[in-house]
Amino acid sequence: MKRRVMLLDIGRESKRMRKFLVTGRTFALLSFCSMIFFVLLGVAGMAHQQTTASPVNSMKGFAAAVSSGFFGDMLEMEMPAFQSSQTEEPFTAKQISSLLMRALTDINPGDPKSLLAGELPGMSVNDAFLIRKGVGTDTAVGPEDNAPITYDPIGGLHEGAGTDISNDHGNEPEQSPAATDEPDDTGSTGGEEGGKGEPLKPTTGGSKAVFIYHSHNRESWYPELADQSKDPNSKTKNITLVGKRLAQKLEENGVGAQHSNTDYPTAIPKYRWELSYKYSMKTVKEAIASSKDLKFFFDLHRDSQKRKYTTIDIDGKSYAQVYFIIGHKNPNWEKNEAFATKIHEALEKKYPGISRGIWGKTAASGNAEYNQSLASDSVLIEVGGVDNTLEESYRTADALAEVISSIYWADEKVSADKGKAS
Incomplete structure (x- = not known):
């Protein structure tokens, strides 16, 4: 039991x-x-x-990397009602292999540094990606923003820890010569009296509509430096001259412009290059606070690419080409891109090849915001590269002033028409 x-x-x-x-x-x-x-x-x-x-895997990046004819044919397959007017161009083996390589490995065959960037800390890779293609744009070659090797010694700087850029520490924003005409009685923009029987030339009068500044104000060019130093930066002969030229030409077209030539390495105690956009953001905010009429904002730079990637001959004259940079850290970057597209397309129409397209940047190797969240009509423009001359950059500034002023007056007309309709 x-x-x-x-x-x-x-x-x-x-x-x-x-x-x-x-x-x-x-x-x-x-x-x-x-x-x-x-x-x-x-x-x-x-x-x-x-x-x-990733620009490679995004539709915009893909569309920019392939020919317009090929992309048009793809749209026709999906939308029978769409008829492409573009002639189909062959999709080269180079384009196919480059797209596949970048999509699978993030290695750009056009940038050998990308092979080592993932393994070597501190080796930055140019993360710029093409959003909108320009005439003759090589998709493998984008803008480069390299930090300066060194700056000229700054005498008399006291050892402060702050990053204040108040008026005690630098230059005042430079005012371009203003038009002499006063606004008319209705409060709208006035005009300059033309010749006998000619229409009045539009003008913003004494108000400023455009603000031009330089986050990297000492960017210069090798041909303009007497000592041909390894670092093309200069305290006196630099990109601020191009900004001043742009402002003057805008004024000649009736558009009031304000130009800041602040030398940040001098203005900022314990200046740090990597904080450039923090310093310039304060400059832009102060400008906005001081003038309610400002509409367009341009941060002018000089790119670090070599001459063969930054120069175009138009009607027998050489021009410094431009890159438009859009920061994707800005949540409303599409509005800034739309503004850049207006300028890009106008330049392409009047000066084919002068624009190397609109490029986006992420926070992988840059600021990725570029003060563009402060205004929708704000864009960073790279004018030429280290091997261009000041004269070539001036020609480009003149071209930019021509199309920017046209866009400004077109926008003003649209606003006026809407006001009348309401």
């Missing part, structure tokens, strides 16, 4: 053990499956984020 009871107890314990083991295996299996699910979910999220940010 005792033996039977003992056997029954052993049987019950065995059943409980088997049940426990089955339950444990089920729990372990569920835990493992849950872990795999969340790992896959995280990987999918990372992949989606990378795909969204």
Whole structure:
């Protein structure tokens, strides 16, 4: 009898053990499956984020990298009602291999540094990606923004820790020569009296509509430096001269312009190049606070690319080409891109080839905001490169002034027409 009871107890314990083991295996299996699910979910999220940010995998980046004829044919396949007027161009093996390489590995065949950037800390890769293509734009060659090797010694700087750029520390924003005409009685823009029988030339009068500044104000050009130094930066002969020229030409076209030539390395105690946009942001905010009439904002730079990538001959004259930069850290970057597109397309019409397109930048290797969240009509413009001359840059400034003033007056007309309609 005792033996039977003992056997029954052993049987019950065995059943409980088997049940426990089955339950444990089920729990372990569920835990493992849950872990795999969340790992896959995280990987999918990372992949989606990378795909969204990558110019190669984005529709705009793809459209910019292939020919207009090829992209038009793709649209025709999806939308029968759409008829492309572009002639189909061959999709080269170079384009195919470049797209596949960048999509699968993030390695840009046109930029050898990208092979090592993932392994060597501190090696920055140019993360600029093409949003809108210009005539003759090489998709493998984008703008480069290299930090200066060194700056000229700054005498008399006290050892302060702040980053204040108040009027005690630098130059005042420079006012371009203003038009002499006063606004008319209605409060709208007045005009300059033309010749006999000619229409009045529009003008903003004494108000300033455009603000021009330079986050990297000492960017210069090798041909303009007497010592041909390794670092093309100068305290006196630099990109601020191009900004001044642009402001003057805008004024000649009736558009009031304000130009800031603040020398930040001198103005900022313990100046740090990587904080350039923090310093210039304060400049822009002060300008906005001081004038409610400002509408367009331009941060002019000199690019670091070589001459063959930054120069175009138009009607026998050489011009410094321009890159338009849009920061994708700005949540409303599409509005800034739309503004840049107006200028880009107007330049392409009047000066084919002078624009190397509109490029986007992420926070991977740059500021990625560029003060563009302060105004929708704000854009960073790279004018020429290290091997261009001041004369070539001046010609480009004249071209920019021509199209910018045309856009400004067209916008003003639209606003006036809307006011009359309401």
